[in-house]
Amino acid sequence: MNNPTVSVIIPVYNSGKYLERCLNSIINQSWKELDVILVDDGSEDNSGEICDIFSERDRRIKVIHKNNEGVASARNRGIEAAIGEYITFVDSDDWIDVSFIEAAVSILQQNPDAGIFVGGMEWNYIEGGSRLIGIIGLDYTFNREEAINELFRHTFFRWELCGKVYLKELFDHFKCPENISMAEDLYCNWFIFNRVKQVCYSAKNRYHYFINEDSATHKFTVFSETTLDVYDSIFDSEYKLPYYARIMLMRNSIKFYAYRIRELYFEDSVLYADSIKKDSDRLKELVGLFPDVPEVNTGVIKALIMDDIDQREVFVEQFKAIKSAALDASVFVHIYIYGIGLAAEYIYRSLSEDNKIKVSFVVSDSMYSADKYCGKDVYRLSEIKPDNKNCVFVMSLRNEIRTDIVNNMRMLGYNNIIEIDLRNIYARIR
Amino acid sequence: MNKMDNASEVAVSVIIPVCNVEKFLPECMDSLLSQTINSIEFICIDDGSSDDSLSILNDYQKRDKRVKVISKPNSGYGHTMNVGLDIARGEYIGIVESDDKALPEMFERLYSLAKSNDCDIVKSNFNYYTNGELRFYENHIDIPYDTVFVPRELPAIFETSMSIWSAIYRRSFLVSNNIRFHESPGASYQDVSFNLRALLASDSMLCIKDAFLCYRFDNSASSVYSRKKVFCIIDEFDIVDDFIRTRGYDQVFPYMMAVKYRHFLEHYDRVHLIYKYAFLDRMKTELVSDNKAGLIIKDRFRDYVWTRIEKILSDPEAFFQDENREYIDLVDYAPYCMNASLSKEGWKRILETSESIVIYGAGVYGKKFVSEYHNETKNKITGFAVTKISESEPTNIEGIPVRGIDDYLDEKGQLLIVVAIKKANQMPVLKNLHSLGYKRVLSYPCYMFQ
Numbered sequence: 113m114n115n116p117t118v119s120v121i122i123p124v125y126n127s128g129k130y131l132e133r134c135l136n137s138i139i140n141q142s143w144k145e146l147d148v149i150l151v152d153d154g155s156e157d158n159s160g161e162i163c164d165i166f167s168e169r170d171r172r173i174k175v176i177h178k179n180n181e182g183v184a185s186a187r188n189r190g191i192e193a194a195i196g197e198y199i200t201f202v203d204s205d206d207w208i209d210v211s212f213i214e215a216a217v218s219i220l221q222q223n224p225d226a227g228i229f230v231g232g233m234e235w236n237y238i239e240g241g242s243r244l245i246g247i248i249g250l251d252y253t254f255n256r257e258e259a260i261n262e263l264f265r266h267t268f269f270r271w272e273l274c275g276k277v278y279l280k281e282l283f284d285h286f287k288c289p290e291n292i293s294m295a296e297d298l299y300c301n302w303f304i305f306n307r308v309k310q311v312c313y314s315a316k317n318r319y320h321y322f323i324n325e326d327s328a329t330h331k332f333t334v335f336s337e338t339t340l341d342v343y344d345s346i347f348d349s350e351y352k353l354p355y356y357a358r359i360m361l362m363r364n365s366i367k368f369y370a371y372r373i374r375e376l377y378f379e380d381s382v383l384y385a386d387s388i389k390k391d392s393d394r395l396k397e398l399v400g401l402f403p404d405v406p407e408v409n410t411g412v413i414k415a416l417i418m419d420d421i422d423q424r425e426v427f428v429e430q431f432k433a434i435k436s437a438a439l440d441a442s443v444f445v446h447i448y449i450y451g452i453g454l455a456a457e458y459i460y461r462s463l464s465e466d467n468k469i470k471v472s473f474v475v476s477d478s479m480y481s482a483d484k485y486c487g488k489d490v491y492r493l494s495e496i497k498p499d500n501k502n503c504v505f506v507m508s509l510r511n512e513i514r515t516d517i518v519n520n521m522r523m524l525g526y527n528n529i530i531e532i533d534l535r536n537i538y539a540r541i542r
Numbered sequence: 543m544n545k546m547d548n549a550s551e552v553a554v555s556v557i558i559p560v561c562n563v564e565k566f567l568p569e570c571m572d573s574l575l576s577q578t579i580n581s582i583e584f585i586c587i588d589d590g591s592s593d594d595s596l597s598i599l600n601d602y603q604k605r606d607k608r609v610k611v612i613s614k615p616n617s618g619y620g621h622t623m624n625v626g627l628d629i630a631r632g633e634y635i636g637i638v639e640s641d642d643k644a645l646p647e648m649f650e651r652l653y654s655l656a657k658s659n660d661c662d663i664v665k666s667n668f669n670y671y672t673n674g675e676l677r678f679y680e681n682h683i684d685i686p687y688d689t690v691f692v693p694r695e696l697p698a699i700f701e702t703s704m705s706i707w708s709a710i711y712r713r714s715f716l717v718s719n720n721i722r723f724h725e726s727p728g729a730s731y732q733d734v735s736f737n738l739r740a741l742l743a744s745d746s747m748l749c750i751k752d753a754f755l756c757y758r759f760d761n762s763a764s765s766v767y768s769r770k771k772v773f774c775i776i777d778e779f780d781i782v783d784d785f786i787r788t789r790g791y792d793q794v795f796p797y798m799m800a801v802k803y804r805h806f807l808e809h810y811d812r813v814h815l816i817y818k819y820a821f822l823d824r825m826k827t828e829l830v831s832d833n834k835a836g837l838i839i840k841d842r843f844r845d846y847v848w849t850r851i852e853k854i855l856s857d858p859e860a861f862f863q864d865e866n867r868e869y870i871d872l873v874d875y876a877p878y879c880m881n882a883s884l885s886k887e888g889w890k891r892i893l894e895t896s897e898s899i900v901i902y903g904a905g906v907y908g909k910k911f912v913s914e915y916h917n918e919t920k921n922k923i924t925g926f927a928v929t930k931i932s933e934s935e936p937t938n939i940e941g942i943p944v945r946g947i948d949d950y951l952d953e954k955g956q957l958l959i960v961v962a963i964k965k966a967n968q969m970p971v972l973k974n975l976h977s978l979g980y981k982r983v984l985s986y987p988c989y990m991f992q
Contacts, residue, residue, distance in 0.1 A: 247880070247981045247982055248955060248981070249955045249956055249982075250892075250895075250896075250958075250982055251895055252891065252892055252895060253891060253895075254888070255885065255887075255888065257885060257991075258883060258884060258885055258888055258991070261882075261883065261991065262883055265876075265882060265883055267880060267882075267883050268883060347769070348768050348769060348770075354882070354991050355815055355816055355869070355872055355990075356872055356873075356876050356882040356990065356991075358814075358816050359816055359872075359873065362816070397769070400773075400820060401769060401772060401817055401820045402816075402819075402820060403819065403820055403823050404819045404820075
């Protein structure tokens, strides 16, 4: 089998402007024997048309249009339709190096015991810049135990389905679960990796994972319970997962629970009261199992699992204050959010999407920051000349540092400043 | 339902909790149906088995009216046992695990002794049953046989194995003292609070030397993975402690504490490494509190237990670190080297695929590494690295140059660095390499993948 076909499955949903970049990187692959399956999951923009145009131009591309049922269902349709000996998944806003598939095929053919190839991974940020994931320059063949361990360890690679090339037969009698909204990649790989003897890794050719504006506003309420059930079931399984993998899995669990609970408070603490209670109990159980884990001793996590009602009320009050400030700010035409931390993000998300209102971020002159945050421009204080009639500053700084800065701003003549009593609950839980 | 309304037409009710034991269940049931006592009922509760256990039970029910079968969704041993206790109507209760077997005269003997001596509890020794062979185990070696005694007045009784399946219990005694099983699903050790409360509350117990129950010992002394099982033993003893206080049996605390902490430490040794710290934390909190209440008395503890208790009280962090070096290393070192990604055999593979290896450390450990991986590193060692070159250091070892680590920065993308120095010095080196951007680093000889 000298020229095996590789099926490339690309779920498409409102992919808009990034779709062409993705498709071009596929049709320009040095490996020509491709079976490209575009699964249009009920796009409402012109993604469906773009797919059809590419399909007309290149015989290797076929398009499936279906109702919107989620990325897992799109992948499953793709798997059903795939005819190649190998299968790989590419997300429609990502792209891959020109020799990615060729390298994968070559390595897999040289290693008959290997069922999966993992390439390099690079995160590309919309605001510019990139980050390499994994260990470049090292080619290594993992045995099954090591490979599964790595799904959690994240030194060489992570648990995404993308960026890996699989023998198609590994997906026989397997469907990606369609009812869990996050971590289904983990679940799938947990299953599939258990079916192979070896996994080959080579970081020379990369999968480019695009981090766009939605990453900053990623809604963690979509961490459904079933997601965390996946973690739980893997963790409790009798499979002899190496220690460190278990530790990492649990740490991730703790992080996700904490994020989810905080997001639920942000959305509506009354509506989601039951979920909050349930998740807090589970978080408490986890924290009880790992009292020595550094993440656990952060103020945020401690606050989330406190039995003390007053402590939990802090979250309710804080988010109320943020939403109220956002409402007050909305009478102005230009809103500057001062600060670019998680509190700033919550303020931004509390603003209604009104095209007439412009939102920007502001940082102190001495602060280093990227040009964009949440997809909006970030300015230094000295760069802007706000006019007091139409502009307002919403301070997203913690109480400790806010006062001095506000005093300084008043001295500079700024009048419209909305201050919020912000406590220490906005740490990003790493 | 008033449980005492069940008229005692039956001498003995045997409760058999069943969950996925199709392989051993027939042997168990056959041994029960061969019991020499006639006035007996067998209450078999299927705890949501997914194998053929339930259909096997149903077959036995068809064959013998004394067999009652209840099936329910899986909810754990504790709840299963309580269901049995609620249904049982015999004068005495026996318990048989569904993978064990009972010799024919077991319940006849135990019942007749119970009746003639008017006892709450009659208990026998047992046999270990492996590979078809029976090995007698004298559980009650320090207990007077054939005489009625008050268990809580005999400290030695609390040192015996729980083995609630080698005894019969007067049902009215259990009911009036509300002795039941703790119902946490997924939990273990649920025989502990049942057994100890029964021993504490009883005024009349008799032990005999004979053994009737054949206990199929499965080597499940394996690590406890499940989160639900981590703290169970503590919960069980909390129930016992409360019982002691409520009934005013405080005089038993000195020897009960010894039993409790012996069990805690046994569990601590068995529990999965990643839970050990958490378990130690709870155990320590409990120990400090019991100690403050004056309940921890050195004389009552076995020596080897006391040494560890003392250590936990005086320096729990050291206690953990001394015994769990590997865990601490794992968590501390893992972010800075590749070790936690590689099985021991993986080391060979990674050395084989590396083109250029630099050994950090030009001393004893470096030599040890080279000799251990002689084949895989042949002709690939391109240099030795030290933190800083000093005049006294050799400039090369057997022709291979020794350089300061900074000199290798340009090639860091191509090099595999093996840090082969004394353990105590490894951490700063690993952190430094990490900050300089070296990603292919191995810490020798640290095999973290377990």
